[in-house]
Amino acid sequence: MSESDLIVPLGQSISVLPTEQDRAEVLRTNDLAVAASQTITPQTIWQLAFSFPAMLGVILVGAVGTIARTFFVDPDVWWHVKFGQVILATHHLPTTDIYSFSVAGQHWIDAEWLGDVLLGGMYRLGGLRGLELTSLILGSAILIALYTLAAMRSGNSKAAFVATAAVFVMTVVSFNLRPQMLGYLFLILTLIILQRFRRGKRRAMWALPILMVVWVNVHPSWIIGLGVIGVYLASGLVEFHLGDIAAQSWSNSDRLRLAIVLGLCGCATFITPYGAALAEFPFKFAFSLPLNIKNILEWLPIPFGSPLGKMFLAAVLGVIAFQVVCRFAWRLEELALFLFTTTMACLHVRFLLIFVPIFTPLLATMLARWVPPYKRKIDRYLLNAAMMATVVAFTIWYFPTQAELLQSAGKTYPVAAVEFLNHNSVPGPMYNNYGFGGYLIWSRGPEHKVFMDGRGELYEPSGVFTDYLEIADIRPSAFSLIKKYGFQSCLIKQDEALATVLAALPDWQRVYGDETSVLYVRRSASPVVGARISSTPTENAHGL
C-alpha cells in the first residue's frame, strides 16, 4: 500500500503507520487505512511524482486553473495591492488613512500588511497576470493541502480526492485573492501538522510558532489557528470513550510539547510591526463593528437558497444521517471543531473557509468505507504522467492574457469609468459605491479621495458606514446626508437604487455610463476641463 504517499517527504523511506499508537488510532476510527501497515520500500521520486494520488492532486490544480480564469477577485483586493505597493515603495507601514476624504487622517493600521506586500510584489512582477498567478498558486496550494489532510485522516487517497472534489465549490467560493486565502492555507497547514503530531511525527510542530508569526501579519484568521491548537491540546488532557466519541490522552512529553507550542504561538501574535495591535484586531472586529457584521455580504449567514447554501446544508444533514445510520467514530477535537465551525458557517458565510478544512477529512473518512484503497501495484505511472502533463499544459496554455484579465475586471469594477475620470474633470467630493472604493484607491489614490471602501474597521467607528448605508438604501436621511457631505458626483453601479433615483432627480446629470458603472454629476457643479477632481465639500453645495 502507499496511501501515505501524499504525506511522505520525497525520497524518504517510511512506514505508513509508523507507530503502534498510530495504528491503533486508525483502527479505532474505522479508517480504511492501508491496513497491513507494513514498511514499504524506498520510492523513487518519479514514482511519487507520477503516482495515481499525485495525478488526482494535479487534477485539482487544473480545476483551480479553470476557476481562476474568471479572475474573480474581491473588491478589497485592489486596496490591498495598493498598500502593498506603497509599503514596498516607502518601506513604511501606514498608521493613518490618506485615501479617503470622509475619514482622512484617522488612525488606521494595515492589519494584513504582509499579505498586501505579497500582492503588491506580485503585481509589480507581473501586473494583473502576476495577481492571477498568485490566485492560481494559492488556490492550488489550498486544494492540495486539503486533499493531503483528507488523505491523512482517511488513509484513502481516492476517498480524499472525492471528498475534496465534493467540497470544491464550497472551497473556491473563498478564493478571492485577499490575504485571507493565505490564512485559509495556514489553517490547513496547521491541521496537517497537528494530524502528523498525533501520528507521532513531532518535529513539524515547531514550525507552528513560525507559521503564527507570518500568519498574524497576514490575516486576523490566526486566532482560529490558535484556537485549533488549543482544542487539540485540550482534547488530549483526558482519556475517555463514550458512545461514538473517543478522546486519547497525550503522553506527558507530547502534552508539554504541545503546550509550549501553544504558548509560543500566543507570543508570536505580538511579533508585528504594530506591536500588540494586530493581536487585538480580531476581537475588535468581532465585538465593536456590528454594522459590518450585519451588512457586509461575507458576514451574513450562508444563503441557503443558493447552490452553495444547499451544498452546505446537504453536508450538515448528511453528517447527521450518517451518524445515525453508520455510527461514525469521532475524535473529541474533531467533533468540537465540527460543531463550532458548522455554527460559525451558518451564521457567517465567510466561515465556510473554516468549515471546509474540518469537514473534508471527515467526509473522506466516511467515504473510505465504500471507496477501495489505492493499490500501488496496479498504478500506471506513464498514464498518470500523461494525464498530469495534459492538465498542466492546458492550465498554462489557457492562462489569461493581461487584456483578458482587464476585460474580466471591467465586468465588476469601474475600469472604463476610471478611464473617463482620468481624461475628464469631474467635481468632487465624489460618492462611490462600497465595492468600487478599493479599485478607485488602487487606480487613482491617494490623489482621488474616496468616500468609502472595504476597510470597515475604519469607516464604522466614525459613522461614515452608517451614512453610506442610509444613502445606498435611500433611507429617509439619504438626501440630507448627500447635502452634508456636499457630494458633487456619484460613481455607482448602474443597477443600484441610487442610480435609479439620481436619474429621476432634475439636479443630477449622468455624464458616463456602461454596463458596470454610472457616473452622475450635480448640474449646479460645473466641471472645469483639465482640473483634477476635488475632494473637499464645495461652499455652495445645496439641494440634491
Add this chain to the structure above:
Amino acid sequence: MGFETISAPETNESSIALGPLGGGSRASRPVTQLGIFAGASIPQVLSSFAFMLGVCLVGRVYYALRSFDVDPDLWWHIKIGQSILATHRWPIADPYSFTAAGQHWRAYEWLGDIIFAAVYRVGGLRGLGALLIVLGSLFALALYYYTTIRCNNPKAGFLATAVLINLVNVFNLRPQMLAYLYLVLTLIVLERFRQGKRGEIWLLPLLMVVWINTHGLWIIGLGTIGAYLASGLVTLRVGGLETQRWNAPDRRQLSLVFLLSVTAIFITPYGAGLATLPFQMNSSPVGLANVQEWQPMVFNLPGDKLFVYLLLGFLLVQVLARLKWRLEELGLFLFGTMMAFLHLRFLSLFAVFFAPVFAVILARWLPRYDRAKEIYALNAAVILSLLGAMVWYFPSQSDYSNIVDRNLPVAAVRYLDTHTVPVPMYNRYEFGGYLLWARGPEHKVFIDGRGELYEPVGILSDYIRLANFNPGSLEVLQKYNIQSCLLSPGDALSTVLTALPDWKKVFSDDHSVLFVRRQGDAKQRPEVPTAQNDPVAGGGI
C-alpha cells in the same frame, strides 16, 4: 399493536397510568382512559402535575400572544371570510385590486377565512385576540400531548414543547395556524395508531377535508401519513435506524386511510382547484425570492440560533448516546430541518417534527412522573392562579385598537375616508390587506399579500422592481398611472417622492405617509364611503 415504540426510554409511565388509583373513590367517580391520565378521575386529571404543566404552556402562549402581533394578511383573510359569509359564494375572480382586477383567483384558505370573519363578527378585535391565544394554546397543548405520548414522560414532553414553542413563527392568526394544529393532530393520531389505538385513524380523511379547505400545508400532512405508511413496509435495522413492518391489517388500514385522505383533497367548493396550491409555489420564483417568509434562514432572531443549537445538539447527543430512531421520525426530522433552512416559514415545521425526537432525548435524563408524589392542591392552586391572571389581564377592546393603530395605517385610512384622494393608489405590500379590509372593494389596492394572484400577471415583479429601485423602476408609477402612494415613512420610495417636485405629501404619521401627484391634490370629502360590509364583487361560485 402494529408497531412497538422504539427508543422511548424504559419507564413505568404506562403502569402508572394504567394502575389502580388510591382510595375508594375510583368506583364512584368517572375515570378517563386517555393516555397518561388513564384510570384517573376527572378532578385528578384537572389538578394533576401534567395538567398543570399544560396550563403553564398556555400561560406562556398567552404571554407571547397578548401583544396581538398578527400578519398583515389577516385583514384580507377576514374580508374574504366576511364576503363569503354575506354572499354564500366563493370568489373566483379578484374584486379588490385595480392591477389584477377580474383575474381568476380562488380563496384557497376560505374555511380559515370564514372562521376569522365569524369570530370578528362576534367579538371584534377582542374576539380575534382571543382566537389567536386559543389557537396558539391548542397548538402548544397538542404538541405537549404528542411529545408526552411519544416518550411516556410528561416532564420531557413539557420541556420539549416549552423550548420548541420559541421556534414557532406561525402564531400570526393566518389560516396556517390552523394547519399546524392539524399537523400535530395528525401526528398524534398516527402515534396512537402505532401504539395500537386504531379507531382514530379514520378521523384523518375527515381532518384532510377540513385541512384542504383551510391551508395548503395539507400536503405535508398527506406526506406525513405516507411516511408512516412507507416506513413500515420493510423491516430494517441499520446502526441507529430501525423500522418494523406493519402487520397486514394495519398496513391495509393505513393504506386505505391514506387513499381516502388523497381523495379528500378534491372535496372543496373549487373541486380539484385547491389541490394545486402547494405546487404553484414552484412557479412563483418572484414570491419565493422576495417575500420574507419564503426567504432562507437568516439567523437574525434568537429562535433562529436556537434552531442551529438544537440541530447540532442532536448530533452531539447521537454521538454520545447512540440513540435509535424510527425511519419516519428521522426522515421527517431531516425534512423539517431542510425546509427550515430553505424557508423561514418552515421553522415551525422543524419544531413539530423535531418535538418527538427532542422529547425522547430529554426523557433519558428527566425523572419519571410519579403519581404517588402528586400534590393536587398545589397543582390546582397554580392552575387557578394562572387562569385567573389570564382572565384578569386579558386586553380590552381599546388595548387591541391601540395595538392595531400602532402597526397599521389606521390614521391614514381615516384620512382617506374623509378626503378625496386621486387614484389609482400605489400601496405598500404590507398595507394592502388592511386597505382591502378597511376600504375594499370600493378602494382598489395595487397589491396585497395574495402573491398567487399578483405574480402571474407581473404585478409582484413590478412592485419588487420599484421597492428595490431597479433601473427604470420609477416607470412603474407611469405604467399604472399612479396618482397617489400610501407608503411607510422608511420606504425608499417615500424618501424619493419627498424629493421629487411633482409629488406632495398630504398625510403622514409614524406608520404611514400619503403622497399625491400635485395635479391631483386631496380635497376635503365629508361623505365617507365605508366599505366594511360589501358584497363580493367580481363574481363567485
